[in-house]
Amino acid sequence: MSRRRVITRFAPSPTGPLHLGHAFSAMTAFDMARAHGGCFVLRIEDIDRSRSRVKWEREIERDLAWLGLSWPRPVVRQSDRAPAYREALLRLAERGLTYACICNRSDIREAAAAPQEGAPMLGPDGIVYPGTCKHADHPYEGSAIRLHMDRALALVPEIAFEETGAAGTGRIALDAEHMLRMIGDVVLARRDMGTSYHLSVVLDDSAQSISHVVRGLDLFDATPIHVLLQSLLGLRSPIYHHHRLIRDDTGKRLAKRDDARSIAAYRDTGATPADIRRLVGLPSAS
Template identity: 60%
Template sequence: MRTRFAPSPTGPLHLGHAYSAMLAHDMARAEGGDFLLRIEDIDQSRARPEWEELIFEDLAWLGIIWDGPVLRQSDRMDAYEAALTSLWRQGLLYPCTCTRRDIAEAASAPQEGAPLLGPDGVIYPGTCRPGWVVPPEMDLPRDVALRLDMGQAVARAFDHRVGKAGAERVAEFEETGHGPNGERGIMEIDARHMTREVGDVVLARRDMGTSYHLSVVLDDAAQGITHVIRGEDLFEATAIHVTLQRLLNLPTPIYHHHRLIRDEAGKRLAKRDDARAIRLYRDEGASPEDIRRMVGL
C-alpha cells in the first residue's frame, strides 16, 4: 500500500487537512506500506515558500513521517506537457478562449435553461469545440486553455458493453470509503454521464500550463500510489481521473473518500478559516493527541 498527502502551499493546514493526512498515514502504516508527501504548487501565483515550510512543521508536530523525497508539481511541468502533447496529437484536446463569464452566459441561454453544475463547475456548453481538427503540423498551443473533448475521450477509453438499455460504454473504479451519498464498492462510470454531467473539462489552464485533474493523475502514477485517500468533496472528480488514466494508459488506484471536517454551522473548513489552523492549536498548547480526538481518530 502506498498512500499520499498532497496539500497546496497557499495557506495554513487546518483540522480537515490534519484528518486526511493522519488517516492516509495510519492506513499505510497499518499495512506496512509507504506514506508519501506531494506539494501541489502548480498555482505559482498563490504558492508561498513560508506556507510550504509550515506544512512540514505541522506534519512533523502531528507525528507524521513521510517516506522518500517530497514531490513538487512545479518540478514536473515537462511531464504534464508531454501528456498534453500526446492527447493533442490524438485529437482529444481543443483550444478554448472562453472566459468564465462567456461560459456562464452561454450555459444559461434561454434555449439551454439554468446552467448545470458538474465536478468542475458550470458544465462547458462546447462553444469552442465544433469542427475543431488538430492540424498535423500545429504544436501544442500555449496562450489558450486546452479542453478535453469528453465525447471523443469516452469513445476511445471506455469499455463497450451491451446492457438492458442497449449498447453503452462504461468504466469502473473501486471505492473503499464512501461518496457524499454513501457510495461504496465497485463504482460504474457511464459515458453518457461524462458527456452530459461532466463535460469538456480543462486540462491546461492558460496561466498554469496544466490543471489539477491532469497533474493529480500523472503524479499519482509517478509516485506509484495504490490507494488515494481524500475528502468526499472530490468523489465526483474521480470519474474524470479514471477517464484520464485510461487515455494515458496509467493504473487506476483504489479510492478511499472520507468525511469532511466541518465547523459548528456544518460548513466544510477552508484555508481562509485560520481559527482552526494547526499552527494556532500548537501555539495554544494542544497536543497531537488532542487533534486526533478533535477529528474523531
C-alpha cells in the first residue's frame, strides 16, 4: 500500500435498496481502511434528484450500521456540492476543453449508425459519441456539456493509474488513440443535473482525500476518464481497487431491482452480518 493515509469510501445512490453487491463493496472498502489504520467514509451520490429518495438514504445508513460499518459525520451529499461542480466546469470551459451538446440518445444512435461511421463503438457510457455537436456553437444554457477529448489529450497524452484489484495489479496505462476510439467526448454535465457521475466523483473523491477507490469491475472502464479529469483539474489520483462483482445463480450481476437479495430482506428473515459476509465470500470481522 501507499504511505498515504488510507481513506476509502462507499458512495451509493439513494434510488433503491442495498443488495449483496453493495454490501460486498462497502465491507471491502471498510475492511481495507481498518486493516491499515485508516478511515472509511460514506458519501451519498444523489445528483439524480428525480430518482433519489430520503427514505432510501435512511435505509442505506441503517443497513451499513447493521453490517457493523461506521463512518464520520456529517455525510457528504452530492446535492450540496453543485457550486464545486459549476466551478470545475467553468475552469474547463475557459481552457476550451468543453462544448455544448443538444443531442438526445436517439440522435446519437442514428448518427453512430450512419453507413460512413461503421459499426458503433461502445464505451463506458454506451455508444461512443460521434461528435455531432463538436463544431457547432450551441448555447451552454439548457444543453449537455461534453469534454473535448482531442484537446484534453493534447494536454495529457498518456493516462496511467495504479490498480490493486481484480483487474490486475500495478500500473495501467492507456494511450490517446484508445481514449478517442473507445471513450470519446463524454458528458461532464447533463442538462437536468448540472453535472455527471464522471465529474462529480472526481471532485468528491479529491475533496474527501480518498486515497483508495474501492468499487466494482463494472466501473473499471470509466477509470481512464476519471484519471484524465484529475490531471486536467490538477487533482491527485487515488489508487484504484476494482473488485469482483456479486452475481446471481445465472451469472447476472445484481441490480437494485433484485429486492429479494436486499440487505433489509436478509435481516428481516433472521440473517446476521456474519451470514452476509459468508454469502459474499469475505472473512469474518475481527
